[in-house]
Amino acid sequence: MSTNTSAATSGITSDSSVTILLGRILLSVIFLLSGFGKLTAIAGTAGYFSSLGLPLPTVTAIVVGLIELLGGLAILVGFQTRIVSWVLAIFTVATALVAHTGWADQMQMINFLKNLGITGGFLVLASTGAGKFSIDAKRG
Template identity: 85%
Template sequence: MSTNWSTNTSFAGTASGASGTILLGRILLSVIFLLSGFGKLTAIAGTAGYFGSLGLPLPMVTAIVVGLIELLGGLAILVGFQTRIVGWVMAIFTVATALVAHTGWDDQMQMINFMKNLGIAGGFLVLASSGAGAYSIDAKRG
């Protein structure tokens, strides 16, 4: 007997159960970006200094832009606003961050952070594909 994974609700759970799981995933994905973005923006001089040490151009502007992407992107994912678009943006941003800040692979922590970023990007791509679920602004907007 073959199992149809996409329509077998006894395996996948009810629609509300799936939406609850998507909500939990959105919460877990957003926390790191909300905290990180807030931290960058409230310690902007330190963030800019760090970005300057990485050789990034216009470190103060870059720090503000990165902080806003993290904070606003994390908030959009949390509430489920424009989730498919924001999921793509955050996936690309997270991979770019890995390539800019976590390529010192001779340091095991940098390798772990690189792989963590790839995993997070995968979660964002799932959201970009599946959408935010029923418990979201996207669902309320119809």
Template identity: 60%
Template sequence: MSNVSIASEKSGLVANSSAVILAGRVLLSIIFVLAGYAKLTAIAGTAGWFGSLGLPLPTVTTVVVGVVEVVAGLAILVGYQTRIAAIVLALFTLAASAVAHTDLADQVQMMFLQKNLAIAGGLFVLAAAGAGALAVDARRS
């Protein structure tokens, strides 16, 4: 294989990886944007649940959590400050798991825990890899 064909193949991989990273960002962002929106449009219900978990200031916590999910989720979606947003959401997801999904005898809670661990893992990979070429971050460099 010549250097020209290797370079051509490599540039194809780069173009494809940018599209794959974009798809990953879209898929990762959906859960946070929708969950944050749901919290912010049903503050009383979410605050009641947060209160039952023993979280302090459940209404304030609901608003803060909802805003973090929406803002960081949108940042990942468009690829703005992606590494920071991904780390914030990964740590947030691990913290939410520690608060709300600790009953390992409950199969549903175990499934939620595993889902959250997988999401956090994907967010840490995104933080390491960056937003890719199809992102606001790439346009700012």
């Protein structure tokens, strides 16, 4: 008789599609809210982007807001999940490097690390796919 006590064999199991759905919901919330916020306050967002030295701050604000809002929506419903997860993973690392490198400020360090954690979630999602509760599975 085997004494293997790994989670896979110990009776502690879950429906991975439910877990993936929960992960997709949690990952999407920050992007949906942030994208909506940026798109409904373009002037403020553009001002912040200008202070970071980003080019064409108004255009950049619109593009970033759309990436966040549409990417968050795609992750939420599970549409083109693997591709969108890669896009958002790269976007999130870029955001960390552009906006959160003032590590002398503890909040900037926390935001940088938060972005790395979110990126990890997207990389896992890019690897696993959206699960059965998704548009991807219905199209599949």
